[in-house]
Amino acid sequence: MTISTPGVTLGVVGGGQLGRMLAEAAAPLGVDLVVTDPTEDPPAGPVASDALVGDFDEFSTIRAVAERADYLTFEIELTDPDALEQVAEETGVPVHPKPDTLRLIQDKLVQKRRLGDAGVPVPAFRQVDDEDDLLAAGEELGYPLMLKAREGGYDGRGNYPVESPDDVTDALDAIQGPAMAEEMIDFERELAVMGCLGADERDTFPVTETIHREEILRETVSPPRADEDVRERARSIALDVLDAMEGRGVYGIELFETSDGEILLNEIAPRPHNSGHWTIEGCHTSQFEQHVRAVTGRPLGTTERRGPTVSANVLGDVPDRQRATLSGEDAVFETPRAHLHWYGKREVYRLRKMGHVTLVGDGETMDELLADVRALRERLTFQSRSQ
Amino acid sequence: MTISTPGVTLGVVGGGQLGRMLAEAAAPLGVDLVVTDPTEDPPAGPVASDALVGDFDEFSTIRAVAERADYLTFEIELTDPDALEQVAEETGVPVHPKPDTLRLIQDKLVQKRRLGDAGVPVPAFRQVDDEDDLLAAGEELGYPLMLKAREGGYDGRGNYPVESPDDVTDALDAIQGPAMAEEMIDFERELAVMGCLGADERDTFPVTETIHREEILRETVSPPRADEDVRERARSIALDVLDAMEGRGVYGIELFETSDGEILLNEIAPRPHNSGHWTIEGCHTSQFEQHVRAVTGRPLGTTERRGPTVSANVLGDVPDRQRATLSGEDAVFETPRAHLHWYGKREVYRLRKMGHVTLVGDGETMDELLADVRALRERLTFQSRSQ
Numbered sequence: 001m002t003i004s005t006p007g008v009t010l011g012v013v014g015g016g017q018l019g020r021m022l023a024e025a026a027a028p029l030g031v032d033l034v035v036t037d038p039t040e041d042p043p044a045g046p047v048a049s050d051a052l053v054g055d056f057d058e059f060s061t062i063r064a065v066a067e068r069a070d071y072l073t074f075e076i077e078l079t080d081p082d083a084l085e086q087v088a089e090e091t092g093v094p095v096h097p098k099p100d101t102l103r104l105i106q107d108k109l110v111q112k113r114r115l116g117d118a119g120v121p122v123p124a125f126r127q128v129d130d131e132d133d134l135l136a137a138g139e140e141l142g143y144p145l146m147l148k149a150r151e152g153g154y155d156g157r158g159n160y161p162v163e164s165p166d167d168v169t170d171a172l173d174a175i176q177g178p179a180m181a182e183e184m185i186d187f188e189r190e191l192a193v194m195g196c197l198g199a200d201e202r203d204t205f206p207v208t209e210t211i212h213r214e215e216i217l218r219e220t221v222s223p224p225r226a227d228e229d230v231r232e233r234a235r236s237i238a239l240d241v242l243d244a245m246e247g248r249g250v251y252g253i254e255l256f257e258t259s260d261g262e263i264l265l266n267e268i269a270p271r272p273h274n275s276g277h278w279t280i281e282g283c284h285t286s287q288f289e290q291h292v293r294a295v296t297g298r299p300l301g302t303t304e305r306r307g308p309t310v311s312a313n314v315l316g317d318v319p320d321r322q323r324a325t326l327s328g329e330d331a332v333f334e335t336p337r338a339h340l341h342w343y344g345k346r347e348v349y350r351l352r353k354m355g356h357v358t359l360v361g362d363g364e365t366m367d368e369l370l371a372d373v374r375a376l377r378e379r380l381t382f383q384s385r386s387q
Numbered sequence: 388m389t390i391s392t393p394g395v396t397l398g399v400v401g402g403g404q405l406g407r408m409l410a411e412a413a414a415p416l417g418v419d420l421v422v423t424d425p426t427e428d429p430p431a432g433p434v435a436s437d438a439l440v441g442d443f444d445e446f447s448t449i450r451a452v453a454e455r456a457d458y459l460t461f462e463i464e465l466t467d468p469d470a471l472e473q474v475a476e477e478t479g480v481p482v483h484p485k486p487d488t489l490r491l492i493q494d495k496l497v498q499k500r501r502l503g504d505a506g507v508p509v510p511a512f513r514q515v516d517d518e519d520d521l522l523a524a525g526e527e528l529g530y531p532l533m534l535k536a537r538e539g540g541y542d543g544r545g546n547y548p549v550e551s552p553d554d555v556t557d558a559l560d561a562i563q564g565p566a567m568a569e570e571m572i573d574f575e576r577e578l579a580v581m582g583c584l585g586a587d588e589r590d591t592f593p594v595t596e597t598i599h600r601e602e603i604l605r606e607t608v609s610p611p612r613a614d615e616d617v618r619e620r621a622r623s624i625a626l627d628v629l630d631a632m633e634g635r636g637v638y639g640i641e642l643f644e645t646s647d648g649e650i651l652l653n654e655i656a657p658r659p660h661n662s663g664h665w666t667i668e669g670c671h672t673s674q675f676e677q678h679v680r681a682v683t684g685r686p687l688g689t690t691e692r693r694g695p696t697v698s699a700n701v702l703g704d705v706p707d708r709q710r711a712t713l714s715g716e717d718a719v720f721e722t723p724r725a726h727l728h729w730y731g732k733r734e735v736y737r738l739r740k741m742g743h744v745t746l747v748g749d750g751e752t753m754d755e756l757l758a759d760v761r762a763l764r765e766r767l768t769f770q771s772r773s774q
Contacts, residue, residue: 003713005430005731023434024414027407030729030742032433043392046419047410049433284668284724284747293720302723306693326390333680336689337671342417344392355417360671 001297003030008296011069011093012036012044013062013084015051017343017353018075018272018288019044021280025288031296034068036061043344059083066093073097073249073295075271077106078152096295097197097247097270104244105270109150109180115265118244120237122265123256128179134168137181147171150178159215185264187256191224191231192275193238194287195251198300204238205283205290205303207231210254210275216351217274219373220311222282225366226257233263241268248294250287252276274313274353281339281358282309308361310369312377316352324348324382331379332357338376348382388684390417395683398456398480399423399431400449400471401463402438404730404740405659405675406431408667409462412675418683421455423448430731446470453480460484460636460682462658464493465539483682484584484634484657491631492655496537496567502652505631507624509652510643515566521555524568534558537565546602572651574643578611578618579662580625581674582638585687591625592670592677592690594618597641597662603738604661606760607698609669612753613644620650628655635681637674639663661700661740668726668745669696695748697756699764703739711735711769718766719744725763735769 007030012019015037023033023044033048038055045051050068054061057080066072066087072095074084081099088095105111109127116122126137128147137145143165149158160171161184172179190212194205209224210217224231238253245251245268252273254266276287285293285301293300314326324347332340337360345354357380359373394417399406402424410420410431420435425442432438437455441448444467453459453474459482461471468486475482492498496514503509513524515534524532530552536545547558548571559566577599581592596611597604611618625640632638632655639660641653663674672680672688680687701713711734719727724747732741744767746760 001714001717003716003727003729004711005729005733007729020414024411027411027434027731028726028728030727030731046436047414047434281671299717299720301720304723324391327388329390330388330686333686333688336691339415340390340417341415342390342392342394344414344417346392 005030006032008032008071009034009049009069010292010296011065011072013056013065013072013074013079014076015042015044015048016075017043020047020344021277021288021341022075022272022292023047025286026292029289029292029298031292034065036065041346046344056080057083059086063087063091066091069093071096071295073291074102077102077269077271081106095247097245097249097251101246101270105268107150108148108267109178111268112180115241115244118240120240120244120265121263123185124183126181128181131168131172134162134172134181135165138162138165141181141183144184146182146184147175148180148182149175150180185256186259188259189224189226189257190266191226191234191255191257191263192220192273193234193253193255194273194276194279195238195242195253196290196294196300196303197242197245197248197251198294199248199297201300202239202242203300203303204235205276205279205287206305207234208275208278214351216313216315218313219370220275220278221366221370222278222305222309223366230257230261230263237263237265241265245270248297250276250291250294277341277356278309278311278358280341281360282306308366308369309358310366310373311356311358312373313353314355314357314377314380316348316350316354316382318348318382319350321347321349324354326354326380326382328379328381332376335359335376337362354382392417393419395419395458396421396436396456397679397683398452398459400443400452400459400461400466402429402431402435403462404430405462407434407731408664408675408728409659409679410434412673413679416676416679416685418679421452423452428733433731443467444470446473450474450478453478456480458483458682460678461489464489464656464658468493482634484632484636484638488633488657492657494537495535495654496565498655499567502628502631505627507627507631507652508650510572511570513568515568518555518559521549521559521568522552525549525552528568528570531571533569533571534562535567535569536562537567572643573646575646576611576613576644577653578613578621578642578644578650579607579660580621580640580642581660581663581666582625582629582640583677583681583687583690584629584632584635584638585681586635586684588687589626589629590687590690591622592663592666592674593692594621595662595665601738603700603702605700606757607662607665608753608757609665609692609696610753617644617648617650624650624652628652632657635684637663637678637681664728664743665696665698665745667728668747669693695753695756696745697748697753697760698743698745699760700740701742701744701764701767703735703737703741703769705735705769706737708734708736711741713741713767713769715766715768719763722746722763724749741769
């Protein structure tokens with residue numbers, strides 16, 4: 001290949017924080033981004049060459065992006081695989097990961113079935129189309145269980161815990177549509193692996209511990225506080241997952257380490273993932289650079305960890321949607337080896353992902369490093385100081 | 388302070404590679420860039436919020452940038468300190484570094500005088516306005532000596548070596564204008580220190596060895612292959628230089644280590660500098676992030692080195708100005724811990740700075756690491772493969 005200017009343009013469906021961090025990573029490689037997002041001035045806007053306005057699944061906008069791009073990818077699963085496929089066919093612009101893989105992942109039931117069939121350990125699950133199915137699932141999987149919308153959920157949206165047969169009606173009302181029931185996992189900890197598929201190579205970033213509350217990622221810890229054997233098995237399962245994926249790019253693979261030491265697949269995201277943000281400072285190649293390399297047909301970079309690294313999400317801590325003004329951030333600027341990543345969102349609401357803080361270690365234990373990044377994150381608030 | 392979106396906008400006079408790398412570093416901090424550059428589609432364009440077209444010293448463009456900015460800085464010395472000063476006064480937008488410091492640095496004679504007076508060791512020099520002055524300089528400093536244009540030179544332009552009194556006429560013809568003569572330094576190696584001035588703090592990045600050919604920087608080596616004592620003295624002199632500077636920001640401070648172990652100031656650049664590009668991967672805070680922090684009034688980041696790091700400039704290797712197409716870059720992508728930085732220039736000509744390659748060490752000696760990055764750089768060419 002070669003590099004020139006104007007050179008390779010990467011079209012991205014979605015212009016949120018993932019698009020923004022993709023653009024930050026793409027520029028040094030001579031790759032420009034054109035994104036499409038439903039909102040004007042999306043997070044990726046200031047660092048992308050251009051941001052078109054259009055829904056994630058709108059054929060005409062996806063096509064308009066492709067017409068300006070050499071490669072097409074997406075940073076959100078809510079895009080339409082049919083539209084991606086048709087645009088790729090009509091324009092000849094390759095799309096990665098493959099629309100078929102996106103389809104597979106979009107339907108959580110299909111995802112679990114296919115990966116289970118491929119030998120990947122998954123929690124026990126059952127298709128749920130009506131109350132009878134859910135009651136049968138309760139018999140089979142026991143209570144509590146997790147009812148999940150088959151499509152469209154993220155950050156805990158679309159998940160409903162079912163404690164007993166009494167919850168069945170409420171649960172189905174909440175989910176509204178095709179669903180699946182999954183055994184509730186008694187986990188020791190959650191792990192995540194960023195997998196990478198290149199043109200003819202596959203790799204994984206180092207296994208990472210993820211900590212959720214209210215089903216939203218709060219912190220990552222890498223290396224995880226888990227045995228070497230657990231990490232090895234997690235990596236091996238991630239490689240098996242990659243074998244079931246089609247198309248170049250990075251994949252966020254979320255896992256449970258159960259209390260009896262089993263590793264089970266939780267979910268897959270066919271894109272850069274919150275659990276891999278620590279790689280920006282923590283690895284020689286970030287997940288964003290890796291995705292740009294992979295999708296544009298470049299060789300993958302090393303996934304070697306540079307050093308122990310933790311991250312903490314900066315989430316909205318105000319009850320109502322309002323203009324976002326973060327204060328306390330000088331605490332981050334004043335801390336050596338702490339890095340602030342602001343996502344460029346104009347408005348904040350409760351638990352909205354507004355940014356993250358990464359802290360690179362310098363001899364601390366992982367417990368200490370996690371406590372340090374949490375303490376830093378606690379200094380940050382969107383609440384008015386006078387409140 | 389706080390962070391919001393839209394938030395702090397940094398206006399930058401100049402939209403070249405330094406502006407581009409400033410924009411890459413500014414985005415995670417929630418800082419947008421608006422640049423001004425004489426060319427349409429300058430290197431910083433794709434990652435800046437906006438790029439205005441105008442000469443570096445054009446009052447109206449500088450004013451237009453300031454009107455959209457909260458802070459004003461420059462990434463090229465060719466801007467006009469009077470214009471900066473007037474714009475700052477009229478708009479109330481602070482400019483850093485201070486126009487007075489830019490004036491001081493723009494005139495190499497004034498720079499050397501002021502710093503010499505401040506106790507910074509400088510090479511012997513003499514003002515040269517005519518042939519008599521230059522001949523007198525030859526008597527005083529010996530031959531060969533270096534004749535330097537007092538203003539406007541960079542990357543060796545504006546420097547003329549004078550071997551004997553026979554060269555005097557040619558040298559003055561070449562320089563055309565106010566000049567200074569400087570003793571030719573017999574140096575063991577060249578060193579550079581990126582200094583940083585914050586609101587009420589000063590610091591330096593680790594001392595770096597710089598290797599020039601044809602007066603153009605080719606490689607950097609950090610840590611330098613010099614004694615600890617030499618590094619300590621270089622850092623100490625850099626701190627003295629900073630004391631003579633006014634205004635926040637990073638400063639590139641170029642030094643000679645003479646063959647008898649003396650450290651002498653060569654030149655200062657009041658901006659991020661080629662000798663500091665290695666800090667992007669080599670330090671926890673890059674010189675670009677540091678400059679954004681300093682100019683926008685944030686605390687400085689740690690200047691700690693993460694690991695041994697070398698860089699090699701990718702220079703134009705074609706005789707004539709032409710469309711730039713770099714090949715061989717997959718060698719960089721395939722090398723672990725190697726990082727390509729493409730500057731986004733459309734055209735290449737001989738010795739034009741088109742990008743750089745950084746290589747982070749993994750146990751090699753600095754000699755080996757330097758050889759490795761040179762070998763990688765040798766794989767890169769703008770020459771057509773069929774030539």
